[in-house]
Amino acid sequence: MYTPSDPLSCYPPPAFDRPDFLPMDTDPGELTLTRPLLEEALAAKPALAALSSEEKQGVLLSMADALEAATDAILAANALDLAAAQDTIAPVMQDRLRLTPGRIADMAAGVRAVAQLPDPVGRTLSSHTLPNGLGVSKVSVPLGVIAIIYESRPNVTSDAASLTFQAGSVCVLRGGKESIHSNTAIVAALHQALAAHQLPTALVSLVTDTTRASANELMQAVGYIDLLIPRGGASLIQSCVDHAKVPCIQTGTGICHIYVDGDAQLDKALAVVENAKTSRPSVCNAAEVCLVHRDIAPTFLPALWQRLVADRHQAGQPPVELRLDPAALAILGKGIPAGYDDFDTEFLDYILAVRVVDSVEEAIEHINRHSTGHSEAILTQTRAHADLFTRLVDSAAVYVNASTRFTDGGQFGLGCEMGISTQKLHARGPMGLEELTSYKYVITGDGQIR
Amino acid sequence: MYTPSDPLSCYPPPAFDRPDFLPMDTDPGELTLTRPLLEEALAAKPALAALSSEEKQGVLLSMADALEAATDAILAANALDLAAAQDTIAPVMQDRLRLTPGRIADMAAGVRAVAQLPDPVGRTLSSHTLPNGLGVSKVSVPLGVIAIIYESRPNVTSDAASLTFQAGSVCVLRGGKESIHSNTAIVAALHQALAAHQLPTALVSLVTDTTRASANELMQAVGYIDLLIPRGGASLIQSCVDHAKVPCIQTGTGICHIYVDGDAQLDKALAVVENAKTSRPSVCNAAEVCLVHRDIAPTFLPALWQRLVADRHQAGQPPVELRLDPAALAILGKGIPAGYDDFDTEFLDYILAVRVVDSVEEAIEHINRHSTGHSEAILTQTRAHADLFTRLVDSAAVYVNASTRFTDGGQFGLGCEMGISTQKLHARGPMGLEELTSYKYVITGDGQIR
Numbered sequence: 001m002y003t004p005s006d007p008l009s010c011y012p013p014p015a016f017d018r019p020d021f022l023p024m025d026t027d028p029g030e031l032t033l034t035r036p037l038l039e040e041a042l043a044a045k046p047a048l049a050a051l052s053s054e055e056k057q058g059v060l061l062s063m064a065d066a067l068e069a070a071t072d073a074i075l076a077a078n079a080l081d082l083a084a085a086q087d088t089i090a091p092v093m094q095d096r097l098r099l100t101p102g103r104i105a106d107m108a109a110g111v112r113a114v115a116q117l118p119d120p121v122g123r124t125l126s127s128h129t130l131p132n133g134l135g136v137s138k139v140s141v142p143l144g145v146i147a148i149i150y151e152s153r154p155n156v157t158s159d160a161a162s163l164t165f166q167a168g169s170v171c172v173l174r175g176g177k178e179s180i181h182s183n184t185a186i187v188a189a190l191h192q193a194l195a196a197h198q199l200p201t202a203l204v205s206l207v208t209d210t211t212r213a214s215a216n217e218l219m220q221a222v223g224y225i226d227l228l229i230p231r232g233g234a235s236l237i238q239s240c241v242d243h244a245k246v247p248c249i250q251t252g253t254g255i256c257h258i259y260v261d262g263d264a265q266l267d268k269a270l271a272v273v274e275n276a277k278t279s280r281p282s283v284c285n286a287a288e289v290c291l292v293h294r295d296i297a298p299t300f301l302p303a304l305w306q307r308l309v310a311d312r313h314q315a316g317q318p319p320v321e322l323r324l325d326p327a328a329l330a331i332l333g334k335g336i337p338a339g340y341d342d343f344d345t346e347f348l349d350y351i352l353a354v355r356v357v358d359s360v361e362e363a364i365e366h367i368n369r370h371s372t373g374h375s376e377a378i379l380t381q382t383r384a385h386a387d388l389f390t391r392l393v394d395s396a397a398v399y400v401n402a403s404t405r406f407t408d409g410g411q412f413g414l415g416c417e418m419g420i421s422t423q424k425l426h427a428r429g430p431m432g433l434e435e436l437t438s439y440k441y442v443i444t445g446d447g448q449i450r
Numbered sequence: 451m452y453t454p455s456d457p458l459s460c461y462p463p464p465a466f467d468r469p470d471f472l473p474m475d476t477d478p479g480e481l482t483l484t485r486p487l488l489e490e491a492l493a494a495k496p497a498l499a500a501l502s503s504e505e506k507q508g509v510l511l512s513m514a515d516a517l518e519a520a521t522d523a524i525l526a527a528n529a530l531d532l533a534a535a536q537d538t539i540a541p542v543m544q545d546r547l548r549l550t551p552g553r554i555a556d557m558a559a560g561v562r563a564v565a566q567l568p569d570p571v572g573r574t575l576s577s578h579t580l581p582n583g584l585g586v587s588k589v590s591v592p593l594g595v596i597a598i599i600y601e602s603r604p605n606v607t608s609d610a611a612s613l614t615f616q617a618g619s620v621c622v623l624r625g626g627k628e629s630i631h632s633n634t635a636i637v638a639a640l641h642q643a644l645a646a647h648q649l650p651t652a653l654v655s656l657v658t659d660t661t662r663a664s665a666n667e668l669m670q671a672v673g674y675i676d677l678l679i680p681r682g683g684a685s686l687i688q689s690c691v692d693h694a695k696v697p698c699i700q701t702g703t704g705i706c707h708i709y710v711d712g713d714a715q716l717d718k719a720l721a722v723v724e725n726a727k728t729s730r731p732s733v734c735n736a737a738e739v740c741l742v743h744r745d746i747a748p749t750f751l752p753a754l755w756q757r758l759v760a761d762r763h764q765a766g767q768p769p770v771e772l773r774l775d776p777a778a779l780a781i782l783g784k785g786i787p788a789g790y791d792d793f794d795t796e797f798l799d800y801i802l803a804v805r806v807v808d809s810v811e812e813a814i815e816h817i818n819r820h821s822t823g824h825s826e827a828i829l830t831q832t833r834a835h836a837d838l839f840t841r842l843v844d845s846a847a848v849y850v851n852a853s854t855r856f857t858d859g860g861q862f863g864l865g866c867e868m869g870i871s872t873q874k875l876h877a878r879g880p881m882g883l884e885e886l887t888s889y890k891y892v893i894t895g896d897g898q899i900r
Contacts, residue, residue, distance in 0.1 A: 402895030
């Protein structure tokens with residue numbers, strides 16, 4: 001039986017003495033780097049909750065204007081980042097970091113596009129009346145505080161801030177050290193817009209400590225953070241899986257496969273593979289692996305070599321390095337053998353692992369074992385193979401006869417996106433505004449009891 | 451730049467030698483207790499994926515029949531559990547453990563109800579054609595393998611197994627040690643039904659090791675388990691928050707509040723509070739805290755004492771122990787002062803903490819600080835207070851003038867339920883079949899590139 005508590009024990013509990021915004025279940029002493037920022041973020045929540053849809057839209061439009069007005073300052077800051085990065089990161093990664101007036105205009109356009117999207121908060125998702133007269137409504141609500149840990153792309157800063165704001169949540173941004181000057185300048189512009197609307201700038205909070213310690217603190221900040229979105233490489237994702245105590249959505253790691261079936265149309269297959277591999281190799285929806293059916297391999301593989309290696313070399317474009325399994329190597333009679341990890345690596349570069357398979361079933365099996373669950377494609381003229389592939393491949397986006405590069409919130413019509421979820425819980429594939437909300441049930445009665 | 455791998459390194463990678471169903475990212479050596487069971491569970495997935503909606507329904511109806519046919523065996527097993535529990539757990543917890551022919555019939559009826567629910571898998575959630583001709587469909591898919599860690603209620607075994615099966619996923623059940631005989635007998639009945647349909651019994655897998663070690667293994671089984679649902683006390687939930695590497699949904703802990711506003715109707719308020727506290731105190735939607743507006747406290751609190759303590763004592767019902775804050779104590783002039791933890795405790799017993807507040811805002815603030823986010827109610831005649839309460843209280847179910855006891859999948863029309871989510875991600879409140887699925891995008895084209 002329950003032991004009644006000591007009637008002489010103190011009342012009220014010490015928790016009553018804490019500031020309003022400090023949650024019960026976190027020891028504030030643990031968060032030495034981020035505590036003041038997280039407390040301000042929490043304290044800013046009510047100011048956002050009080051805004052109407054129209055007011056949120058007005059703030060977002062001001063943010064877009066402020067970004068464009070700050071173009072010079074942002075470019076100057078970006079130049080500092082680029083200079084520091086010149087010798088430390090690969091050229092394809094420098095491309096992610098680089099801003100131009102055009103890219104800043106794109107960022108502002110992205111914020112304006114978010115402003116035009118329907119408010120995802122306050123939607124009635126379902127509603128019914130129970131036989132006893134209780135009215136049960138399911139309504140969308142903000143998540144609260146969303147933290148995003150990301151790497152070197154500065155445009156993520158304005159994308160994430162605008163999406164989180166429109167979704168009614170406070171954002172805590174923790175970008176990579178490579179883009180810290182750019183991010184600081186971008187957030188300064190967003191803060192100008194917030195201040196002009198008499199809103200707390202903590203609604204868009206930037207963690208300026210870019211050490212691993214600050215990321216670890218965000219993973220531990222139970223009670224402060226309602227959702228943590230890590231956008232980055234495999235080691236960041238793995239760290240979140242292993243250590244995060246706050247709710248977390250894995251995004252972005254894409255070992256994407258294209259399976260060329262035995263009866264695929266050669267020209268279209270070559271075009272799709274080239275597009276999926278080379279149109280932007282540094283992004284997560286780029287293809288890393290090409291599986292080729294044994295029947296088509298003797299014609300397809302030499303044509304692929306011609307197209308991705310010889311033709312590109314001749315045209316002055318970066319050729320693709322093909323890493324070949326033994327069967328592909330035997331057919332081509334030349335090339336680099338695939339190594340131990342080549343079918344489990346997100347290259348993010350002009351590299352493509354190639355394997356010959358005997359059947360669509362073998363392709364599916366390979367994919368389900370080696371994929372990160374992002375995007376996969378089958379190129380085929382056989383309806384039954386397409387159906388089998390889309391049914392059994394366990395990834396967020398499964399394509400028939402199209403490039404994996406379309407996995408993108410903008411392409412899918414979500415406005416812009418917060419990332420591509422590669423997990424199955426809550427959100428899968430591109431995350432737009434609706435994926436950044438939660439819901440609650442509101443039940444109204446007249447004294448009903450059960 | 452990327453360093454090309456050693457062309458002399460071994461090929462194919464050792465992973466190719468692993469059994470098909472063994473995921474890449476788990477070291478099988480770590481899972482000493484559960485590995486064989488988890489491998490069988492994974493291997494059983496395709497058999498379930500191959501079933502049509504009608505076939506799944508037929509299996510579920512067989513499961514229900516098998517449960518009823520095994521009533522004697524299940525009751526005999528339950529008697530063993532009850533005998534062992536007699537001296538170790540509280541009477542209200544023994545109520546959770548006890549089975550009767552009527553409760554077993556209820557379990558079978560629950561399985562039959564699930565069989566009649568629409569198949570949640572394969573629904574087209576949205577569908578549109580992009581300007582470039584790509585068709586984009588969002589379709590619901592099974593999660594894969596769902597593990598449930600629960601405590602002493604044996605009916606959870608058949609509820610969870612039937613819901614998971616209808617949702618197209620394999621279930622791994624890990625019940626409490628108190629109910630191990632009951633659970634084994636229930637699963638044996640379900641296995642008879644699976645075997646009769648030539649299905650692998652691993653589709654409903656029971657972990658017979660009931661030590662903490664087996665629960666810990668399930669939390670670590672990345673690659674085997676797509677969703678872990680802990681249904682139990684605060685320490686189990688906390689352990690999952692701290693240690694789980696697999697995706698997890700927190701359920702069940704309910705520190706539920708009822709706020710009696712200054713103008714609440716006295717009779718209805720008394721009836722709702724008594725119902726919410728006493729109709730089944732051992733469940734998570736029972737009220738644990740009553741907040742009372744200062745204006746009504748002088749009339750409401752003596753009436754509450756009369757109803758919950760004196761009347762119930764006289765009627766031979768268990769009286770409710772009221773734990774009073776200083777203001778309530780002063781008004782009543784008698785009773786037990788609330789102790790240090792009484793506003794942060796899920797009593798699951800005939801105990802109610804009582805606090806007097808000055809306003810609906812203070813009630814909301816108290817709730818958002820002390821609640822587990824399960825269910826809260828306001829009893830009021832003031833529309834503006836009801837609106838403020840439902841908007842600002844950050845819990846899964848927010849009631850106006852009704853008992854918190856209605857938070858239940860059956861009551862909400864979901865059929866039966868897998869638990870009540872108290873988190874904001876993926877599912878909130880009662881989880882039915884739809885909350886046990888994921889989705890993927892299927893994109894069909896004709897060679898589109900980006």
